Amino acid sequence: MELIPSSDASLLVRLGRTIDPATHQRTLALFRALADRRDPRVTNLHPAYASLLIDFDPLALDHTEIGTLIEGLESGEPEREAPPPVHEIPVCYDLELAPDLMEVCSLTGLTAEQLIAAHTAPEYVVYFLGFSPGFAYLGGLAPELAVPRLSSPRKVVPAGSVAIGGAQTGVYPLDSPGGWRIIGRTPLALFFPENNLHPTLLRPGDRVRFTRLHRQQFDAALVDRTPGEQHG
């Protein structure tokens, strides 16, 4: 584990340099242990694939003290964790909602049916959230679905768009610019800013499954949208 001062008010804890489940698990364990302390001197935590950035109040803490704090957490008894929630996210792969689907098919050599089957098969892990509130970087994409990002990003990607960028897939929670290739859309809301406890559907470490939704179901779901979460 490397402790790297990132600014006078932040410390980067690097647990590895690769994207792999074990390093990610250790990153999340550290993130949760620190978050559970609710130390008012720690102002923000940014977990990523293999690192945790810790923002702190520089009038109250310094890098050495954070280092000591972390050592204390590591030597503590690891708590038995509840299994992560599994979110089922219904996706409509209708071409009208999936402007890049045909191109992803031609880039990968798959038919639309094969692509949808490969995209709905895995259980994905939420590595971390970034880019915009509630945007999850998901791990577990079938390698044959990896495609390069668009050479020039779209100015507006509609909220709910499901997309592939490189070896990753994700869902845009809000209308935003974006360079990933759009292969479908979910009617599910992923962003609830009025909910102080859980403003986003997905949290670091959660699991995600995509299920196929037909167009009629999609249109009906837009009318009555309710978040669907199962604890697995």
Next chain:
Amino acid sequence: MASHSLQIRVRAPGLLTTVQDLGRLGYAHLGFSPCGAGDRVATRIANRLVGNPDGAPVLEITLLGPTLEFSGNALVSVTGSSIECSLDGQSFPAWQPIEVPSGSVLRLGNTVEHARSYLAVAGTPQAEPVLGSFSTDLGAKVGPFFARQLAAGDVLTWQSPDRVAEYVAEREVISRLYADGPLRVTLGPHREWFAPQVERQFFSSKYVVTHQSNRAGLRLRGEPLALPSNEHLLTEGVPLGAIQVPGNGQPVILFVDQQTTGGYPIVGSVISADLHRVGQLLPESEVSFVQVSMAQAWDARRNLEGLLQEAVREVAREAEH
């Protein structure tokens, strides 16, 4: 304490006027930007001048200010960049409390020399914070005040105390809070990405703030910095004030509406005691950087807090408003 309700109606919104406070903290792990005022020093002083706590919401004014109509007596202050200020056509000075009688029209014109001015109003807004903050997140469209920049016709409601102690700002202290000179930077966290001569080039260069700058980041223009071309950095969390160097070699200072993670190497980070100066940089202004140690950065921050304590003083007698 006796108080009264007060409405502020936006007649003209200015270029980009938003409600901000000292930021939305504690939600970075869900992807939320820190947001808040670009100049937190001016925000804190504006609040102190009208008897508010440091973190009370203020209006952040960018380049061109709004015209506001007040219903109900108010006590306000304007800080930050110099700006044309007038009340019913009569100009008034910034950096001091100003009584605004009910029915008056307050107009703020163009900022002079710097980018952002702040308007504080004595009292508390009649709104609930969203995720612990009154700040407006323009990207995520989050915030209790319309979740966007202010528009003509918007009405803000405040609950305002009838009496406020009188405060004055110490001009000499304020000029020290906005000293000129290069922005101070600590090195890291990606030192292995930058050859020693590239680091030297960064600290000896003059950069220009481009028009492609906003609250999310200040894009600089200068002699491009060379980076190792065949390496790939794993996405990591990025702190406020980090100076990222993307593939084109032109540095970007990540600012209050920044993304929480990034995949470009960081040459260093602007120290917390200089972030308010970043918020005051105008497009096409020149900026340069000087390297400091962590110990120097913390000294600078303590010094800044000390100056802030001296910046606003309570006048002994109580004034009627």
